[in-house]
Amino acid sequence: MASPQQQLLEAINALYHHPDEKVKKQANQWLEDWQQTLDAWSVSDAVLHDASASMEAHYFTAQTLRTKVQRDFEELPPGAVTSLRDSLIEMLLRYFKGAPPVRTQLCLAVAALQAHLPAAQWGEGGVMNWLVQRLGTQSEDVALPCMLEMLTVLPQEGGSYRPAVRPERRKQMVEELIASAPQALQVLSACLNQHGERLREQVLEAFGSWLKLCGGAGLDGATLAQHPLVIASLEGLQAHETFDAAVDAVVELIFITSSQGMPDQNMFPLVEVLVPRVLALRPRFAVAAQRAQAIEVTGCPAQVLALRPRFAVAAQRAQAIKDGKDEDAVEHGNFDDDDDTAKGMARVFAEVGEAYTALIATGSMEALKPVQALLEVAAYPEDNICAMSFNFWHRLARHLTSEFSSATESSADERRQRQELFVPTFEKLVALIRGRVRFPDNYDKWHHDEKADFKRSRYAVGDTLQDAAAVLGADRTLRLLLEPLQSVSAGGQFDWRTAEAALYCIRAVHKSTPNAGDAMLLSLFASLPQLPQIAPLQYTAAMTVAGYADWLAATLRAGHGQDIIPQLLQMLTQGLTGKESAGAAAVALRHICDACAQHMGVCLEALMQLYQRVQSCGTASTTGSSDLATTEADVQQVIEAAGLVVSALPADQRRAGLQALLMPILQPLEAMLQQPSANGSSTAGTASQRQEVSLALVERLTTVFKTVSDPHAVAEAYMRVMPLINAMFGRYGNDARAVETISRAPRYALRTAGKASGPMVNPLLEALPQQFAAMRHSSFLYVASELIKIFGQDGTHDAPLGQLFERLMTESCAGLRSLRDFNEHPDIADDTFLLAARALNYCPRIVYTPQLLPVLLDTSAAGILVQHRDACISVFTFLTRLLDPATLASCAAEAAVQLQAAFLPRAPLLMSLLLAGATGGLPHARNQEICNLLFVLLKVTGSQGLQLLAGAVSCIPDEAATAADRMELLQVANVTASLGPGADNLGKLEDAIDELSELCRRHKRAREAVQRALLPAELYEQTVRR
Structure with missing residues (x-):
């Protein structure tokens, strides 16, 4: 059997060189798993000491060591730290040249080690002094590259969240590095004495990194003004090889001298040195601008013309040498600047x-x-x-x-x-x-x-x-x-x-904008209709009209430019015939009609004629014979424009105007619904095409309801079209996108009609639960939330609204029994709890019932760790509002009793879930919502809440957080609970939660240990193993 080292080398070779992609994928997975093992420490070290291993193997194992030091440092026994540090430096010296990527990874590993080890463990002077002593024993050509890279990497990694360290240690690490900055600058200054432009460039890169880290802390302007590194940075602006690094360093120098847009008083001596030297670059910049202009004017490729100044500089330097002068004496005006x-x-x-x-x-x-x-x-x-x-x-x-x-x-x-x-x-x-x-x-x-x-x-x-x-x-x-x-x-x-x-x-x-009636602008707008029909020009002209719509309205109110609006309407109508300008013309038309609706009466006939014309365009077009080039989005803009003008008509004309807007939409929609739903040939095309046309018509209908601001007329109109809407649901209820589109019609009709939508209430109360049960689409919940918003506060509709709310919540929560259900249906979860939260806002009496509270609390607990952002926030918002004393205050006394009876048995689980979410079960961004809920919970439950929190916190294992860490959160929570409902201690609670959250998330092992301790087994598998 092959040794672990040989297995690793074979896997690396397969990853980089095997011709089969499947084998490469398997090798990659094996290597990822291997990096998580304890053997990765010793095997990586062995490979890096093996000169015969390939460059890919050296780089991979150096990267592995860097990752292990950053994330898995706690795996090491205490006695292994010193040997690891010595081994890293030994390998760094081994790769001092010829392998920059490997050397960089090893430097990053040393920097990560510095994050874990306090300054005292490096000896007197901390990591900087330790590096100087260790590398100072080496020859200059070996030590210098290593020292410069370490001096660059250390400040760059200062405060990095990659090392899995405790929050307080991360702060200490930055403080230790800032304290060592003077010594680092001293070492860098000594390096300037060495020869080589590349070396000087590295020194300036490192200098810039230290300035960025410390932000000028502990540095004095007068000292810096004469500092060799500052002088080298300014001189580096004159050399091509060091220019980029010098720019970075000078930028950092400028930054540390500034305070709220003014030079810092302490840094004035440095400012007096920096600014003149920077502005002395202006002649060079002017030459570079002239050369760039020459390239632009001649049209010659930049690669060719760029050689001309270089040739000129080379010739002048050659002439300088021939004349016995210093070749660097060439004028700045001839500098080779691209x-x-x-x-x-x-x-x-x-x-x-x-x-x-x-x-x-x-x-x-x-x-x-x-x-x-x-x-x-x-x-x-x-x-x-x-x-x-x-x-x-x-x-x-x-x-x-x-x-x-x-x-x-x-x-x-x-x-x-x-x-x-x-x-x-x-x-x-x-x-x-x-x-x-x-x-x-x-x-x-x-x-x-x-x-x-x-x-x-x-x-x-x-x-x-x-x-x-x-x-x-x-x-x-x-x-x-x-x-x-x-x-x-x-x-x-x-x-x-x-x-x-x-x-x-x-x-x-x-x-x-200038004053209303400004002659210059009036003259400009009068000339716009005479512009040539060039698409980009027409587009920008239309967008200019849109931008100045409010100014035009003010001008008309002031009695100027009464003849401009018809001319502009004609121009915009012409713009709708061009493919490139149609979108801008439609937008401009909508803006003009919005701002100038009161003055559009003279154009109403022309506008309604245009409204009729656009009905045959866009997705709802069945003929394709229109001379307009409008898309469906453009048609929507024109419909909005007409609706805004109708809204500005006298009250006795608005109802007729609304009817005129609806007829061109309802007639084709009725015709579509009269055709058979089965797929087949007809004058309107296939069933899918008919569906698209029908949905586009419903969208237009919705736009009319949304735009015409006559509540009673809109309510009456919706009652007339309700059979058509229900027929659309019946035909296209199996298509989620169609249901979403159709349901916007009642939603916006309700929103516009407001209290005038009384006749719509009973039909919707009856239809919404049935439609939601049949189609399981979240849009019905949104329509119900509009009803609750409109009628929830007056109290006269509590009974029907309560029945509607209970039926919808019961049906919705029945499909949200587990976290998996929430992840699979986040839209329903989101709208379910948005509806519940809105009910708490407008009609809390219908929520605090013994029938609903257990259902809502159980469903909340099942999905509180859902990863979907909006769904998760909706759950937290609902629970926070549910427990908030301000919400209960608007209800009868028995509401608090009902809440207590339903909540207390579920409180231990909810508290554990809250803590699990904060410590890794949810993204860190959700900590704000977690804190808000915990804050309210502690205010409401007092000592009971503290006991629940203490019980949950005690489950956190020591490998993730010590007893002292856990006690810090409990102490803050105790203060929060003791201050009473009126006191606001939320900020301190947020800080305590964030501190514990960062601690428990610092690496995978800690996070999984916490989740395993706090979550039920089934939920743990769904969250940690997802």
Whole structure:
């Protein structure tokens, strides 16, 4: 029989090299299982010491050791820790070169070991001093690579949640590393004396990592200003080999000097060194921008043109050598900078701006220098580099326009003065970025991903234009954005791309609208119907109309532009005929009718004609002969538009308007239902096609009910169409998607009708339980919740609503008897407890009954650990509301008696389930809901709840949490229970639960031990073994 080491090597070889995918899969599973064993420690160590093993074997076993140290450290006996540490360092030195991936995994293993071992176990000076002593005995070429990688990995892993350590140990680990930062920087400074650009790059990478870890804690600005590592970072910006690492380090340096948008007083000496050196990069950035512009203008491939500056630099260096000069004396203007280097420079410019935004906003001359650099970034030809300045402009705009943006609250006059100071800057910004949204001439030939990137960049430009408009004001911004349109209309060939870009920008700033009746904007909207029928241009024109719908409404109320609405309606109707513009035209129509409904009377006839036309489009079309290009979603928008206008009609005209909206929908729907349900040929196509048409018609019917805000008319209309709805349920009740669609009609009819839906109540009370029992669809529960919301509070409908609620809950809970049922039907579980929670909100009297409470509590306990997010939250919300004294206060006294009788026998199980959920049975994100329920439970039950919690907590085994850990939670819970119902100690309880939760989740073994102790056997199998 093969040895364990040989078995491992064979499995690794099969994983990487076997031609059969099935064998590879089996090998992968075997290796995963093997990594969980105790043998993995010793066998991995043996393979790493075996020079004849393959690189794949060395990497896999190094990775295994790293994982074992991180997650399974507690498997080791105490005496094995020292030998493990020595072995890791020995192997790290063995792989000092030639195997970077293996060395990295071993460094990560040492870092994980540092997480487990307190500083005292490393000796005086902690892990840093220990590493210096151990590696200091080695030759420089061996020790240096290992030390630099360790100095990079250690801070990067500081505070990581990968090592399975106790929460307090994780905090201590970070504190120990921060305390060792000065020594680490001292070691890194010594490494600078060694030669080699790669070595200097590694030093700067490590320096940046330590700065990021400590955030400047314990570091002094004056000392840092003269620190060799800071000097090396700034010098590294001048060398191609170290540039990226230097940028990372400088960014971290800038970050630690900032405090709430101002330079930290303690860091002023460092700021005075950093900012001038960073801004000294501007000439280089300008050269890189010129080269990028040359590439863009000539259209030559970047790979070719990128060689030209490199050739020029090489030639100048050769000439310098020939002339007996230093080859490094080549001017910065000839630096070999590509877009990646320009991106690095833009990054440090942006970091300076964002770090000191509050200071820049004061407008002092010195503080304005970074603004000029960021304007140059905004002018860079590449969109992704230009966008690096956008966050700064957003922050600056917020500082200039918010009264609480500066260190001291500023007056309105001061804010206006600061804004005026920055007006020229933001005007330049608008001029620089407005053209970036223009469609390129070859856009149609672009790849899909390139088009997606361009659209994202347009969105980003639009957001920045909004920020600029907040500072400039609507009038200034519009003048700037209209300039390209004026040049387009000045004669010559019409450039639709420039016009479209201008409209896109104008649409982007629609939230900063000028005064109603603004002449510039009125003139623009008057010209929109005359634009050429070019699809992208029509699309953007329609979306511009949609964006300014509220402004148009205000303009109409002010007595201006009365003739614009018919023109725009005609333009949008024409837009519905184009495939690319139809969606935007439909959206714009809906927005116009929503905002300007009171002024649409002159267009009502044209709108209703359009409404009739779109009925033959979309999914419900049976002819396909319409001249419109509208999809079903577009049809829905037009229906909403018509419904909004009908809602604005005088009361005596709304009922007729509603009827006019319903007739084009009900006539074809009735015709569809009169056809046989069996599959066969007919004028309307197959049965499945007829179903799709019928469902689309019902969706349109629902949209009418949802949009027309006349409660009585909608209630009457629904009563007339109820037979059709029931017939639809009868025909398509076996299709879950169909049932969902059909049930939206009564739901929205109820929502619109409100109290006027009285005639609908009795038919729905009779139908809903029968339909739910027959179809088992959660949508019926949602309809019932609307009924309870409308009629639950007045008390006059308690009896019928109580019967409805009891029948639905009994039927629903009968299908939710186990966690498996919840996982298989999360939608029903979700809506069941949403309905129960809504009943507690509006009509709690129907919930606190001896018939329902046991059923609801048993079902809650069965599914409280369901993984489905919404279903789980619904269960917790229901239980929290059920136990809340505020809910009971609105009921008779016997409600509390009924609750106590039903709850107390089930309380021990519920408490164990709560604790199981917090300690690994549910995602960590559910801890908030768990705490809310536990908090209410303790408030209601007092000492009884404490006893229940103590009993559940005592089940947690010591391997997951010690007695002291368990006592911490109980002490907080005791304070919570003792403070009384009015006191709020929820925050401390949340912290205690989170602490215990993290402790018990720290590795798989602890989590499974807790779940095994707290859960019944059957439930444990379903949760832990899922």
